[in-house]
Amino acid sequence: MIKERYTQVLISFLIAGTLFATGFYAGQKDSAKNQSAQFLNATSTSVDMASFWKAWQILDEKFTPASSTTPPVSNKDKLWGSIEGLASSYKDPYTVFFPPVESKAFEEEISGSFGGVGMEIAMQDGTLTIVAPLKGTPAEKAGVLAGDKIISIGEKSALKMSTDEAIKLIRGEVGTSVTVTFGRKGIKEPLVKTLVRAKIEIPTIDTKLLPENVFVISLYSFSATSPNLFRGALREFVESGSDKLVLDLRNNPGGYLEVALDMASWFLPTGKLVVAEDFGGKKEDKEYRSKGYDIFTDKLKFVILVNEGSASASEILAGALREHNKAVLVGQKTFGKGSVQELVSVTSDTSLKITVAHWLTPLGNSISNGGLIPDIEVKLNKENTKDEKDPTMEAAVKYLTK
Secondary structure (H helix, E strand, O other), rough: OOOOOHHHOOOOOOOOOOOOOOOOOEEOOOOOOOHHHHHHHHOOOOOOOOOHHHHHHHHHHOOOOOOOOOOOOOOOHHHHHHHHHHHHOOOHHHHHOOHHHHHHHHHHHHHOOEEEEEEEEEEEEEEEEEEEEEEHHHHHOOOOOOOOOEEEEEOOOOOOHHHHHHHHHOOOOOOEEEEEEEEEEEEEEEEEEEEEEEOOOOOOOOEOOOOOEEEEEEEOOOOOOOHHHHHHHHHHHHHHOEEEEEOOOOOOOOEEEEHHHHHHHOOOOOOOOOEEEEEOOOOOOOEEEEOOOEOOOOOOOOEEEEEOOOOHHHHHHHHHHHHHHHHHEEOOOOOOOOOOEEEEEOOOOEEEEEEEEEOOOOOOOOOOOOOOOOOHHHHHHOOHHHHHHOOOHHHHHHHHOO
């Protein structure tokens, strides 16, 4: 099951993640210093900007506020609103403009200085959807499930709300509360939950050996500490004497791309394609390949568990190992979050978050195109999940011990 060079490889590698697998790039602060000025002076042979300026003038002349005490709209605010409209015209929920206050808030969010409720949110079919509640967080404790739809946050309807607007409303000071109303498949009445914000400490990994001699590694996120923890989990697996491995990626919303690449490398030879970044022809695709730790033989029996809360880095890892015939996927269809965002400064205090690429599996399948369909699909219902039953794990064990 394991190759002879296992011990040296397992002990010697220390890997730190450097790229978000949700596909987020930051640090583009100096690339667009004069863009707002260029916008104001823009001319184009294909677009007549006269209609824009005419609309600006008409609004200036005719708009009447609801109250005489309402402050006038500044030219800067009109400009920010125009750019917001431009970004929304691309009809991509991940491409948004951040005016000054929101830009600062977003930078704080990606640095991790926030209180939240512990649920990953994304747009799916035009609706704000829970990708996954994180283990041990207020959202999970309150019974929020992957696939739940957000109907409202506080008194505000979420039907036309962007992902970033929702995140802004849900996050806040630790100890304060936020009321979120959810819709859930199979339940007619909305679910109203009051969640108390907390400092979110994202869990990483758990291990256990089942009575059937099946070793289970449960991975909850692809964080910077995950490579070392995963290496330790693999050591436990080898020392257990089992040849049957389950990697549980259910409700794992993703994290760093480099971490997914590192984990795939334990099972793949050097140079095997893990994932490709498709820029839609705007520049050459970028390929990410195995580092070739490749410690296991073909005798390894390997299952990866997935569900609709498995997204981004989870889909990259599961897709690569399945398409290289290293693992079988068991569970439910994954979320389908395979786009790459880049944060670009427009001015010193505003920014654009733009989708610049999409992830492709080794066989060229787009992760964004409906997610991954498991090899063994397990249907969940009230009957087979009551009393803390886990039919997905049961299906994996049955497959591995047949």
